[in-house]
Amino acid sequence: MIFATEYIKVAAYLGAGICVGVGSITTGIGSGVISAKAVTGLMEQPKANEQVFRTMLIGQAAAQTAGIFALVISMLLIYGVSFDTVGGWYKAAAYLSAGLAMGLGSIGPSLGAGYTGGQACQSVARMPKQGNAIMGNMLIGQALAQTSAIFALVVSFLLMYSVPNQPTEASMGRILFKAVAFIAAGLTIGIGTLGPGNGIGYVAGKSTEMMGKFPNEKSKIMRTMFLGAAVSESTAIYSLVVCFLLIFAIK
Amino acid sequence: MEFSMAQGIVKAASLLSAGVCMGMGALGPALGEGFTAAKAVEGISRSPESASIITRTMLVGQAVSESTGIYSLVIALLLIFAVKI
Numbered sequence: 215m216i217f218a219t220e221y222i223k224v225a226a227y228l229g230a231g232i233c234v235g236v237g238s239i240t241t242g243i244g245s246g247v248i249s250a251k252a253v254t255g256l257m258e259q260p261k262a263n264e265q266v267f268r269t270m271l272i273g274q275a276a277a278q279t280a281g282i283f284a285l286v287i288s289m290l291l292i293y294g295v296s297f298d299t300v301g302g303w304y305k306a307a308a309y310l311s312a313g314l315a316m317g318l319g320s321i322g323p324s325l326g327a328g329y330t331g332g333q334a335c336q337s338v339a340r341m342p343k344q345g346n347a348i349m350g351n352m353l354i355g356q357a358l359a360q361t362s363a364i365f366a367l368v369v370s371f372l373l374m375y376s377v378p379n380q381p382t383e384a385s386m387g388r389i390l391f392k393a394v395a396f397i398a399a400g401l402t403i404g405i406g407t408l409g410p411g412n413g414i415g416y417v418a419g420k421s422t423e424m425m426g427k428f429p430n431e432k433s434k435i436m437r438t439m440f441l442g443a444a445v446s447e448s449t450a451i452y453s454l455v456v457c458f459l460l461i462f463a464i465k
Numbered sequence: 466m467e468f469s470m471a472q473g474i475v476k477a478a479s480l481l482s483a484g485v486c487m488g489m490g491a492l493g494p495a496l497g498e499g500f501t502a503a504k505a506v507e508g509i510s511r512s513p514e515s516a517s518i519i520t521r522t523m524l525v526g527q528a529v530s531e532s533t534g535i536y537s538l539v540i541a542l543l544l545i546f547a548v549k550i
Contacts, residue, residue, distance in 0.1 A: 387473025394477035398484025402541075405488030413499020420503035424510035431510045438509050438520060442502020445527045449491035449534040456487040456541045460480060464545070 222297045225306035229313025230288035236317035237284025237324075244277040244328025251332035255339025262342040269338045269349050273331025276356040280320030280327075280363040287316040287370045295374050302380025307393035311400030312373040318404025319366025326359035326415015333419035337426030344429050351425050351436065355418020358443045362407035362414075362450040369403045369457050377461070392464065399460040406453025413446040476548070483544035490537020497530040 252270040256263060291309055298305075334352035338345050373396060380389060421439040425432060468476065505523035509516045 385467040385469070385473070387468030387470050387476070390470070390473040391468070391476035391480060395480040395484075398481045400484075401481075402484040402488045405485070406491035409492035409495030410499075413495040413497070413502075416496075416499045417502040417506060421506045424506055428510040428513075431513050434509050434513055434516055435506055438502065438506045438516075438523070441520070442498065442505060442523065442527070445524070445531065446495045446498040446502060448531065449495045452534060452538045453487050453491045456483065456538070456545070459542075459545055460484060464480065 217299055217302055219297050219299045221303070222299075222301055222306045222309065226291045226295060226297070226309035226313075229310040230291035231313070233284050233291065233313035233317040234288040237281050237320040240321045240324040240328075241278055241281030241284075244324040244326075244331070245274045247328040248273045248277060248331035248335060252335040252339070255336045259339045259342070262339045262345075265342050265345040266335055266339050269335050269345065269352065270331070272349065273327075273334055273352055273356070276353060276360070277324055277327040277331055279360050280324045283363055283367045284316050284320050287312060287367070287374075290374060300379045303389050303393045304377055304380040304396065307396040308373040308377040311397045312370040313400075314397070315366050315373065315400035315404045316370040318401070319369075319407045320363055322408035322411025323360045323363035323415075324411070326411040326413070326418070327356040329412075329415045330355045330359060330418040330422060334422040337423050341426040341429070344426050347429060347432060348422050348426050351439075352418070352422045354436075355414070355422060355439065355443075358440075358447070359411050359415040359418060361447060362410045365450055365454045366403050366407055369399060369454070369461075372458075372461055373400060395460045395464045399457045402453050402460065403457045406456075407450055410447050410450035414443045417442045417446065479544045479548040483541040486544065487537050487541040490534055490541075494530050494532075494534035498527045501526045501530065 248270055252266050255266055291313055295309060330352055334348050337348050417439055421435050424435055501523055505519050508519045
């Protein structure tokens with residue numbers, strides 16, 4: 215079959231579109247949840263205006279991280295990768311998969327970080343005196359929720375830059391399963407980060423809420439949050455391992 | 466060793482299902498564990514004196530919830546390495 219450079223371009227541009235399109239859905243929802251909770255909080259407690267506004271902005275910035283990762287990946291897919299014909303179907307599949315990985319991979323973390331930020335805004339509005347402790351806990355929780363987005367980013371980079379060129383003597387069967395393996399790697403980390411991102415976001419949201427209600431139990435709350443988040447993260451790490459195997463260990 | 470088209474399709478299907486298996490298999494356990502941990506945080510802050518019992522129960526519950534994640538990992542590894550054509 216004659217392989218044209220356009221095939222690689224089609225895959226890369228499709229990947230770029232899916233990446234930033236899917237990635238911006240939940241980033242928008244996450245930031246929206248934060249501002250909605252901030253507004254309802256201010257309705258109850260208009261005096262906490264300054265602290266709530268600050269928490270809202272910082273929380274939204276943190277919840278946008280995965281969206282920015284998706285933007286970077288789609289920019290790189292459009293301008294930063296080689297469309298040389300020697301890449302063959304391997305590169306085409308890998309570019310499409312890089313977009314899928316980061317696009318789907320930003321869903322869970324953004325929703326999780328959005329829930330955390332929303333609970334923090336509500337909590338700060340109720341207890342403006344605990345504003346700094348709550349915001350610190352919110353940022354740690356959002357960072358934990360975003361770790362799985364960083365896994366997706368790593369896999370996207372690997373798919374864009376460490377996938378080998380298609381060997382000239384490869385048979386159709388080999389080309390098919392290698393290409394499918396790269397697409398499966400993107401799907402694995404994309405779907406696999408959905409649960410951890412959401413789960414950790416829920417833990418972090420509850421702990422920011424409780425830190426506002428029971429400020430004396432700060433250390434116990436934070437310890438339990440870390441423990442729970444670490445256990446919840448484990449499945450994201452399994453997905454990452456399976457991804458590496460699919461990219462590098464398939465002969 | 467080179468592959469025929471049919472062998473390639475078999476291998477491709479097993480690899481794709483390995484990816485989907487681990488991806489979807491990671492969804493449920495992580496959500497469940499996150500929910501457990503969130504409720505544990507709530508419980509500990511309401512009654513800090515029973516922190517140790519709550520933490521123990523949380524970890525046991527999470528370990529049970531984790532088991533399906535590990536099943537998915539095992540199946541994904543089998544699909545990647547044990548499927549012979």
